[in-house]
Amino acid sequence: MGSKVRVGLVYGGKSGEHEVSLQTAFAVMGEFDYSKYEIKPFYITKLGEWKSGGILHARPASVEELRYEASGAEPTGFALAPLFEGMNGGSAASSESGIDVIFPLLHGTFGEDGTIQGLFEMANIPYVGAGVLASAVGMDKIMMKKVFAQEGLPQCIFRYFNRTQWEKDSSFFIMECEVALGYPCFIKPANLGSSVGVSKARNREELVAAINFAFRFDRKVIVEEFVDAREIEVSVLGNDDAKASIPGEIAPSNEFYDYKAKYIDGTSTMQIPAILSPEITESVREMAVRAFQSIDGSGLSRVDFFLRKSDNQIFINEVNTLPGFTPFSMYPLLWRETGIPYKELLDTLINLALARHAEKQRIDFTGSVN
Numbered sequence: 504m505g506s507k508v509r510v511g512l513v514y515g516g517k518s519g520e521h522e523v524s525l526q527t528a529f530a531v532m533g534e535f536d537y538s539k540y541e542i543k544p545f546y547i548t549k550l551g552e553w554k555s556g557g558i559l560h561a562r563p564a565s566v567e568e569l570r571y572e573a574s575g576a577e578p579t580g581f582a583l584a585p586l587f588e589g590m591n592g593g594s595a596a597s598s599e600s601g602i603d604v605i606f607p608l609l610h611g612t613f614g615e616d617g618t619i620q621g622l623f624e625m626a627n628i629p630y631v632g633a634g635v636l637a638s639a640v641g642m643d644k645i646m647m648k649k650v651f652a653q654e655g656l657p658q659c660i661f662r663y664f665n666r667t668q669w670e671k672d673s674s675f676f677i678m679e680c681e682v683a684l685g686y687p688c689f690i691k692p693a694n695l696g697s698s699v700g701v702s703k704a705r706n707r708e709e710l711v712a713a714i715n716f717a718f719r720f721d722r723k724v725i726v727e728e729f730v731d732a733r734e735i736e737v738s739v740l741g742n743d744d745a746k747a748s749i750p751g752e753i754a755p756s757n758e759f760y761d762y763k764a765k766y767i768d769g770t771s772t773m774q775i776p777a778i779l780s781p782e783i784t785e786s787v788r789e790m791a792v793r794a795f796q797s798i799d800g801s802g803l804s805r806v807d808f809f810l811r812k813s814d815n816q817i818f819i820n821e822v823n824t825l826p827g828f829t830p831f832s833m834y835p836l837l838w839r840e841t842g843i844p845y846k847e848l849l850d851t852l853i854n855l856a857l858a859r860h861a862e863k864q865r866i867d868f869t870g871s872v873n
């Protein structure tokens with residue numbers, strides 16, 4: 504590793520959250536300390552092609568400049584060369600074109616679900632954030648809820664099914680949702696984030712339409728009961744010794760915190776810190792770390808809760824293993840108000856990635872007992 508740490512920023516991707524990823528990358532590039540880091544951009548197109556640009560010494564002028572789709576951009580094979588060096592037994596940082604640590608800024612499928620983390624593991628290269636298992640569980644809302652149930656974390660009532668089951672007996676699942684959940688209820692693709700494909704149904708007709716809409720984005724769908732609640736979020740930072748930020752609260756500009764409210768209109772309000780009793784504050788922070796540890800999280804996560812208005816009952820909603828870093832993002836804002844500014848947060852995440860990688864080098868993968 505040279506005098507500067509060379510960070511490979513990976514963004515874009517084959518995902519419905521492609522544009523969100525570009526916004527996150529643009530924001531992060533503007534916050535790195537370029538006296539300490541060299542930034543190497545890796546852009547993945549919507550078709551899955553890898554493109555990379557030259558070393559950055561400052562953030563590009565616009566989001567559009569991050570696409571690197573011009574003919575002069577490095578093609579997929581060249582862009583992936585540092586990773587293939589690691590796969591061949593070398594070090595991804597050993598060559599002039601190599602990198603010291605990867606910072607994936609890919610939201611949604613093929614980026615936040617453990618798939619690209621598996622590539623980094625095969626390349627034996629340090630990377631920021633959750634590993635394969637935690638990423639996969641954190642992306643799949645059904646598996647996540649099963650893990651939370653095992654951990655004893657309170658949750659809203661939910662039902663789930665896949666496309667084959669729905670097409671075989673939709674009337675059964677409609678009845679089950681109506682009896683167990685009632686109306687209104689929320690319908691979500693099991694594997695997606697940023698509220699893409701999420702709908703609120705108030706009757707049977709809307710329920711069926713919402714389920715069919717959610718199946719556009721995944722083969723599994725989850726339906727959750729409606730809870731009249733405040734939306735509380737906590738940021739988690741660390742590896743085995745993770746810690747929680749102060750909690751914040753989201754007041755959505757729309758009926759619920761959907762894609763538009765998160766990334767387009769920017770009019771949803773954030774209350775940081777959330778106005779909570781000391782007891783509830785301590786509970787959500789403790790539960791956030793438990794949830795993080797239950798999926799074997801590392802690096803960072805944002806943990807979202809519902810606080811039911813009628814009785815202040817806390818329900819865990821989900822863990823987001825790769826929360827956004829856009830100007831509207833809760834994750835860095837919570838840490839800023841907890842005492843860790845943006846640049847320091849980026850430093851910490853890089854150091855956590857390097858520490859986690861060093862820890863994994865202690866594992867004997869050969870199986871030798873000698």
